[in-house]
Amino acid sequence: MFFRNAAARRLVGLVPWLCLLALAVAGCSPERYPQTALLPLSDFARIGDDVQDQTFYWAVGVFVLVEGALLYAIFRFRGRPDDPQPKQVHGNTTVEIIWTVIPALILAAIAVPTVKGIFETNANPGPDALRIEVIGHQWWWEFRYPEAGVVTANELVIPVGRTVELIQHSADVVHSFWPPRFAGKRDVFPGRETRLWFKADSAGLYPGQCAEFCGIQHARMAFHVRAESQDEFAGWLARMQTLGAPGAAKAAAGPDSLRTASAGARLQQQGAAADSAQAPGDPLYAQGEQLFKTKGCLGCHALQAKGAPTGLIGPNLANVGSRAYIAAGWLKNTDANLEQWIQNPQALKKGVLMPNLGVTAEEAKALRAYLRAHN
Amino acid sequence: MATTVLGEQQVHAAHGEKTGLWSWLTTVDHKRIGILYGATAFFFFLLGGLEALLIRIQLARPDNTFLDPDTYNQLFTMHGTSMIFLAIMPLSAMFFNYMIPLLIGARDVAFPRLNAFSYWVFLLGGLFLNVSFLFGAAPDQGWYGYANLTSRQYSPGPNVDFWNLGLQILGIASLAAGVNFFVTVINLRARGMTMMRMPMFVWMSFITQILILLAFPVITVALILLMFDRFFGTHFFIPAGGGDPLLWQHLFWIFGHPEVYILILPAFGIISEILPVFSRKPLFGYAAMVFSGAFIAFLGFGVWSHHMFTTGMGPIADTFFSLSTMLIAIPTGVKIFNWMGTMWGGSLQYKTPMYFAVAFIAMFIIGGLSGVMHASPTADLQQNDTYFIVAHFHYVLFGGSIFALTAGAYYWWPKMFGRMLDEGLGKVHFWLMFVGFNLTFFPMHIVGLNGMPRRTYTYPAELGLDLLNQIETVGAFILTAAFTVFLWNIFKTSRKPRNAPADPWNGATLEWAITSPPPEWNFSEEPVVHGRDPLWEAKRQRGGPLPEPSPGTGAGIHIPNPSYWPLVSAIGVTAIFVAIMLSPKLGAIPVVVAVALTFFGLYNWLFEKGYSEFSTPGGGGH
């Protein structure tokens, strides 16, 4: 038989390892994964990534040596039942000291960058940082820009090249804010403030999500980080400030100079959002506006980015029309999705605090038109 | 002492072969209790495995709707809780029960009825936890139950109560067993068996008991505080009342990290028994093995906050807990090298237990190395709460504990049941398990680092995680096949004649000196020990294998009587927690009744005829 051959047996024994290796190579290229933690895009994330790389290389080295020695022993010292008894050895002090000291030295080598990284990531980001409040809710994210007095939800807009400091707390249970491209997690507690900072180095839309189990819809408590050039960001923030008084959305919805080629435009390039931003004069818009009041949406959602009431249990919708995703960062903001969400949120996200309000398909269209205009 | 002459008649009457349900309900024999532990824990293990399989089916595709989110959350919570408290711990307890007395040359544990009590409380606690499924209200907050999600406000149903009270019940079982085995190891060793001659499994089990005794009170307090929050309106973990959810995390992990060593140290012990026997060479560096085990346990109490790096504890705490965690790698490394040193230069006999034991080393190395990777807080900020961690602890607890426990099962099966498990099926089992395990858990490293968080019932397609998740699910099915083969092997073996020799593996320790399975009294003559590998020594002196031992008649040997009072007491203790559960509806009266039942059981236990020196009226000492 083929497998009687010792060398072949050895090869067969290697098969799972080779499979693993192939798998690792195939699966490892992080470019395939938009939410990867392995392609840092900020100074903060790079600190952790460097430490991780260093420990990883040490780990791989140790892995190869030790597993190699183990494999050698497995085959080299293979015995038969009738073999003479091997030499009875009880230990060897020298060897034992060596294999205590060498791991200690390796660990010391890992400890140096580790401690350095700890102090770097715990450093104060300085007074120039843009401060943003992050508030975790079951199951969505609220972002407040205290200096501009602006509130938004589920899409954190930040400038590239300027350090942002996130000051976080939770409105209900423990969450964890995790934008993997920009930083590791930081838990978000009720009644306790935690901080996280980073300086993004490239523009784009990047996913993140809650990383601490927080109830039935923990899986669908995602968000996006939209990193923009500092000019674009300033434009966005200024425009958000105009979405202040009720009805301001109407004024802002038309063609306006403040709206740079940022959010909405890029969205349309991506084809994520539909091109259905109705003008306020549209009858659908008016119907939606009416429905928004009568269906009780206002009880949980604000439509002003500036001066919005606080403590609402639903996300701020001032610029919902131009967000890439709805329902906390996982459902593409298409007309169909938005209508379906308005009609039957419980089917899409069971247990979400938004109840099914008995909205008909027609009404959903109107509400969609109304919300789409808030962009 | 008056003790010596007690209950002779009952003792002698008890020596016949005992069968039937009643004999199992009243047994105080450590071997039978060990088998009960094993059977129960294996059942819960299969249940936990089934839960894992359902989880894997759900995750095989993005946006899958095979399970709805609350079912999924119940399944992952119960999978973790079951595997830790109802599978790995009691599977270890099976070996504590069956093997510790045999390995140290004792006739039983120090307190046989307390031992039965531990088992019954464990069984009832496990049932209490799982009964929740029948009400559609299984725990759904994660096995670690982070506050304040567990408060009445955010978890109004009974789910968290099942978990909270269930773990309190199981804690009682663990503590009772902890006292029992601690005393057993200290006090019931055979003549000549000094502490530094004890088999390594006994040593590691002994250290495990210390960890149980010191760690479980902390979780008990945490659970009690949570119980007060949920039942009596306190605010220990509720921010609105000034409480701090972070305190729960500290209390939980002060218990939780030692718990990890409670799960792995017995596995270390099993491996340290198997490797020398199948290498035909004594354990390399015995003293270093003992001290590294003790050192791991000691350090285990100083690393708990490495589970909490993401909470933002500040640089000083981060540094302390990071470095203390790295320190643990040193004694762990010593163990791995000593195991390899044991194999080095040996004559390796590849029987099934050896396959599992060697794979244990290989897998545990991977788990240990990924562990060092998240000892660095800055790296852990990315890794924490992702599938990278899931991969890590499955390499430690499945690649580690479960591989070792399976190795132990194949190794000690003939001793426990008098029948050898089938070697061919054993190797099929091994290869399926080895491949299935790696296929299931290795890709988790990759999906974790590439953005898949834990405890999510689904993931969107655009994250690109579907291929690896599919592979993991295939691995889970292979694992299912592996354990099906194991079940088939058990079934097949049970139909073979009971003809296993006393010493099928050329063992080194005392259990192989007596028949398979051992007589109820274990050793007809109390063994005397002169070294670390007493049976090898005996064989060396004799210049060959020992003759098949005879079980003897057991005449004149004192064996504790069967007793149902441990069962009654265990029912009473469990009833207390059931009554607490129902107290919002039924008030305090059921609690009082349950406490009364417990005292009734305990008093009858304490003054039981044939046991108690007080059962002979009139103060016989005069």
Place this chain on the structure above:
Amino acid sequence: MSDSAHTLATSTGLDSRKLAIWTFIGSECLFFASLISNYLVQKPRSLVGPFAHEAWTDPASGQVFEPIIEIPLVTVGTALLLFSSLFIVLALNGAQRGNRKQLLGWLGATLACGIFFVGMQVYEFNHFVHKGLTLQQNLFGASFYVLTGFHGTHVTIGVIWLLTMFVLALRRQLPPERAVNLEIAALYWHFVDVVWIIIFPVVYLIK
């Protein structure tokens, strides 16, 4: 009292039951350490009064709540509990020497102290609730009741245990060769006292 199959020839020469109770006490240390830590962490986090050592005025109603802690009564209870540790040593001495009168007398005294202590605690809890400190009121109240309540439960179990011993002694079932049974109960009793020696200053004296 125990499964005494192995109490004769043990590896260490120690009675297994005695070793078991020591082991149990070791485990209990962690239990009370956790409860005491919890008290120290929770007490200053109370959002509203009443407080342990300061008066508190409810801003809503203007009602004034007196400081909760009153030293005199609990000092008597503490003293009696401490004395009871001495008494049980004397009782044990009586048991070991076969002096039944000494055994019953001092065991009775120990029991009286224990019962007084439990009674004091029941009175104190009632009194404190009356003064506005409930389990739900604030974290000081919650952690105070849980800590002292669990200690009180331990004392109660100790009283039941010693009462059992007392009945056995009355029935002449506690001869010198069985005195170890009382010794084990006494170890537990001492432990409960020692825990109170820590709780008393932490809860009542430290401001």
